[in-house]
Amino acid sequence: MHLTRLWQSRRTTVSFEVFPARTPKAAAAQEQAITELLGAKPDFVSVTFGAGGSTRAGSADLVAMLRGRGVETLAYFAAYGLGPSVIHEVMDRYRALGVENVLAVRGDRPEDAAFVAHPESLPHASDLIGLLHADYPFCLGAAAYPEGHREAVNPERDLEALRLKVDRGAAFAITQYCHVEGRFGEFLGRARAAGVTVPVVAGVMPIFSVKMTQTLADLCGATIPESLRAELGALPPDDPEALARFGIELATRQCREALAAGAAGLHFYTMNKSRAAVAVVGQLRAEGLV
Numbered sequence: 500m501h502l503t504r505l506w507q508s509r510r511t512t513v514s515f516e517v518f519p520a521r522t523p524k525a526a527a528a529q530e531q532a533i534t535e536l537l538g539a540k541p542d543f544v545s546v547t548f549g550a551g552g553s554t555r556a557g558s559a560d561l562v563a564m565l566r567g568r569g570v571e572t573l574a575y576f577a578a579y580g581l582g583p584s585v586i587h588e589v590m591d592r593y594r595a596l597g598v599e600n601v602l603a604v605r606g607d608r609p610e611d612a613a614f615v616a617h618p619e620s621l622p623h624a625s626d627l628i629g630l631l632h633a634d635y636p637f638c639l640g641a642a643a644y645p646e647g648h649r650e651a652v653n654p655e656r657d658l659e660a661l662r663l664k665v666d667r668g669a670a671f672a673i674t675q676y677c678h679v680e681g682r683f684g685e686f687l688g689r690a691r692a693a694g695v696t697v698p699v700v701a702g703v704m705p706i707f708s709v710k711m712t713q714t715l716a717d718l719c720g721a722t723i724p725e726s727l728r729a730e731l732g733a734l735p736p737d738d739p740e741a742l743a744r745f746g747i748e749l750a751t752r753q754c755r756e757a758l759a760a761g762a763a764g765l766h767f768y769t770m771n772k773s774r775a776a777v778a779v780v781g782q783l784r785a786e787g788l789v
Contacts, residue, residue: 500571501638502600503670505542505764506698511789512764513539513780514573514700517771518547519557528771535773537570539780542764545573545602545673548589549609555589563596573640574598577606578627582617586627590635602640602673603627625663632668641669643699645677645686649720658693671697673766676704678753679722684760698763703754705767705775706731706746708739747778754779758788765789 505512515536520526536544544565548558558574565572574593578586593601605624608614621627628639641664644657651657661672672695677683683701690699704721706712709731716723727749734741754765765783767776783789 512542514543514766516545519554532773539777543571547575573600575602579606580616601637604642629667640671643672643674645682673700674702676702683757700764701757701762705750
């Protein structure tokens with residue numbers, strides 16, 4: 500089913516992102532987390548795709564497993580450095596698995612210093628979306644950035660890039676997470692004014708640890724406001740339970756704000772963990788918000 504059908508019925512979606520496990524120990528923990536996440540009855544689950552195709556096989560296997568459980572699956576695909584033959588190989592396999600929805604992003608350069616980009620690789624996500632829209636029947640999603648992509652010259656050019664993705668075939672967008680209060684609503688307002696009319700789903704990243712929060716912010720260019728740093732600093736040291744409760748409460752507030760601003764849904768970056776996402780969704784459902 501194309502995901503746009505959910506939003507056409509004015510349904511507010513809940514979804515989770517997971518990624519392929521890299522070790523047997525991580526696989527066991529992932530299986531437990533996925534079981535708990537599916538217990539929260541998401542509308543769909545996305546599966547990431549490692550930079551440079553590093554998780555190509557693992558991503559397809561995880562997609563196949565979820566499809567086998569009857570889960571609507573959004574296949575995330577990052578094309579940085581990949582040539583046309585690899586792109587078509589991956590897409591052909593996803594189509595054979597019954598995938599109908601693909602989140603198409605350029606992605607980042609792999610950390611492997613030896614990685615060499617294919618000479619015919621696509622420079623922008625809009626190029627990838629255009630190729631997939633022409634060659635496949637997928638419902639395509641694009642990434643959006645409330646704080647602007649790290650490589651964007653300015654916010655206006657960043658919105659131009661999003662509009663180009665839509666013009667070339669993206670039917671919905673999922674945003675990078677954002678901890679700045681009010682930023683999602685401000686971004687959505689600017690996107691609508693710029694002519695972006697597709698459903699926009701708010702990405703949500705619960706806080707799992709102070710170190711991970713800083714690391715992820717450095718990687719994706721997300722801002723950690725001073726107010727949030729102060730709240731984290733005020734938590735009892737060496738008390739993971741207090742941090743977990745705080746992370747759930749913060750994510751719940753962020754979700755309420757995004758929904759009030761007009762988000763078409765909430766997409767949780769779970770880091771293959773279940774507690775926070777399940778707790779937030781449970782609270783929002785109790786409040787009748789999703």
